[in-house]
Amino acid sequence: MTNCNVTMTCTGPCNRLLTLIAAAIAMLSPALHAQDATTLIRAARLIDGHGALVSPGAVLVAGERIEAVGAAALSHPADRTIDLGDATLLPGLIDLHTHLTDKVGVHWEEVLTTTTPAQAALYGAANALTTLRAGFTTVRDMGPTWPYTDVELRDIIDAGVIPGPRMQVAGNYVSSTGGAGDARQFSIYVDVPAVRNLADGVDAVRAAVRTNHKHGADFTKILATGAVLSQGLSPGAQQYSDEEIAVAVEETNRWGRFTAAHAHGTEGIKAAIRAGVRTIDHGSMLDDEAIAMLQQSDHTYFVPTLYVGVIVPRDGAALGIPEPLIRRSTEMMRYRNSTFRRALEAGLTIGFGTDAGVFEHGHNAREFQVRVEIGESEMDAITSATSISAMIMGWESDVGSLEPGKYADVIAVPGNPLDDITALERVIWVMKGGEIHRDDLAPGR
Numbered sequence: 001m002t003n004c005n006v007t008m009t010c011t012g013p014c015n016r017l018l019t020l021i022a023a024a025i026a027m028l029s030p031a032l033h034a035q036d037a038t039t040l041i042r043a044a045r046l047i048d049g050h051g052a053l054v055s056p057g058a059v060l061v062a063g064e065r066i067e068a069v070g071a072a073a074l075s076h077p078a079d080r081t082i083d084l085g086d087a088t089l090l091p092g093l094i095d096l097h098t099h100l101t102d103k104v105g106v107h108w109e110e111v112l113t114t115t116t117p118a119q120a121a122l123y124g125a126a127n128a129l130t131t132l133r134a135g136f137t138t139v140r141d142m143g144p145t146w147p148y149t150d151v152e153l154r155d156i157i158d159a160g161v162i163p164g165p166r167m168q169v170a171g172n173y174v175s176s177t178g179g180a181g182d183a184r185q186f187s188i189y190v191d192v193p194a195v196r197n198l199a200d201g202v203d204a205v206r207a208a209v210r211t212n213h214k215h216g217a218d219f220t221k222i223l224a225t226g227a228v229l230s231q232g233l234s235p236g237a238q239q240y241s242d243e244e245i246a247v248a249v250e251e252t253n254r255w256g257r258f259t260a261a262h263a264h265g266t267e268g269i270k271a272a273i274r275a276g277v278r279t280i281d282h283g284s285m286l287d288d289e290a291i292a293m294l295q296q297s298d299h300t301y302f303v304p305t306l307y308v309g310v311i312v313p314r315d316g317a318a319l320g321i322p323e324p325l326i327r328r329s330t331e332m333m334r335y336r337n338s339t340f341r342r343a344l345e346a347g348l349t350i351g352f353g354t355d356a357g358v359f360e361h362g363h364n365a366r367e368f369q370v371r372v373e374i375g376e377s378e379m380d381a382i383t384s385a386t387s388i389s390a391m392i393m394g395w396e397s398d399v400g401s402l403e404p405g406k407y408a409d410v411i412a413v414p415g416n417p418l419d420d421i422t423a424l425e426r427v428i429w430v431m432k433g434g435e436i437h438r439d440d441l442a443p444g445r
């Protein structure tokens with residue numbers, strides 16, 4: 001996407017929004033520009049994203065791509081060398097479930113009445129930088145409340161105007177009326193004509209999918225069941241019929257793209273797997289049959305979001321979440337941990353997601369500790385957040401591992417995260433596409 005395309009898709013308030021973004025750019029830290037030459041990055045060790053630990057760690061970068069890794073990198077002459085000492089190099093992390101345009105502390109059902117699309121875009125720009133500096137160089141963004149503000153954010157990052165992760169975006173999620181994505185929680189006499197995010201019946205769902213992809217979505221997000229943080233049906237209840245979910249997937253497949261299903265309850269999860277979605281997000285109430293269906297599928301993956309289930313019952317009020325919805329989250333805790341444990345025991349291929357935006361952006365890596373405490377090995381959790389999530393996004397040839405030919409998305413954490421997984425919460429160095437966006441070791445930074 002070019003700046004030109006961004007401008008062409010903007011009319012009315014959106015033009016004002018671009019002006020505001022331009023003003024915000026000046027406030028954001030500029031990236032350190034790598035020269036178009038070779039850089040050798042060294043550290044005590046390296047985790048490659050496919051489950052291997054290599055010592056010493058070395059990555060040779062040329063321009064925006066990785067040229068060589070390990071011993072091969074050390075045998076090349078480099079124009080400059082960066083030695084990060086007793087640190088571990090890893091591929092840039094991937095979060096499959098963020099809400100970058102959300103301002104933490106504003107409950108999403110109040111967004112349409114108390115905020116503006118310009119705010120969503122500006123907070124999105126700030127949150128994108130925070131997320132990048134936390135080591136997450138790629139995200140799949142699961143949707144804004146002001147439709148398509150994520151599309152603009154993705155495009156302006158891709159244009160190199162502001163720093164942020166590589167993004168796949170939902171644009172405008174597909175929800176039933178009164179369903180988990182119905183943000184219109186106000187009087188029937190009040191309307192926000194610019195926001196049309198509800199679709200009921202197969203024809204309307206098909207039209208919603210087409211509209212989203214026309215306006216720049218990379219994938220379809222459908223709300224298959226109730227949600228923890230929404231009014232209406234309980235998280236366990238299926239909200240879209242099997243036919244409605246199936247038509248969303250069918251139409252999305254025509255666009256050559258994936259569908260992500262928000263699904264907590266067992267029946268909605270199974271309907272989404274049968275329909276052929278790419279991911280079951282949250283998946284709180286996977287039963288044994290659903291786990292078996294996922295085992296047999298070569299297309300659909302489980303993306304749990306466990307840390308949000310810990311932090312909402314604890315800090316929900318401070319996060320602006322209404323009390324009845326905090327109680328919903330507490331009730332779902334009964335299922336989440338045992339679901340994840342059984343998914344591990346079944347050997348499912350599991351993606352890495354967080355729901356950042358419900359809690360502070362940049363705290364994405366706190367998900368690792370929860371997963372390890374339940375029983376996942378440190379290395380498997382890292383592989384989930386790198387090569388597995390890249391594969392789930394369909395971006396495995398570009399990101400998700402330290403291999404020649406991939407984008408030079410490289411991060412460093414102190415010590416060895418296999419000894420202490422919380423090291424991933426203390427990222428000290430971030431490179432995306434050959435540009436350094438964080439360097440805590442350099443003097444004066």
Ligand SMILES: [Zn+2]
Pocket residue numbers: 097099142355
């Ligand atoms: Zn979410």
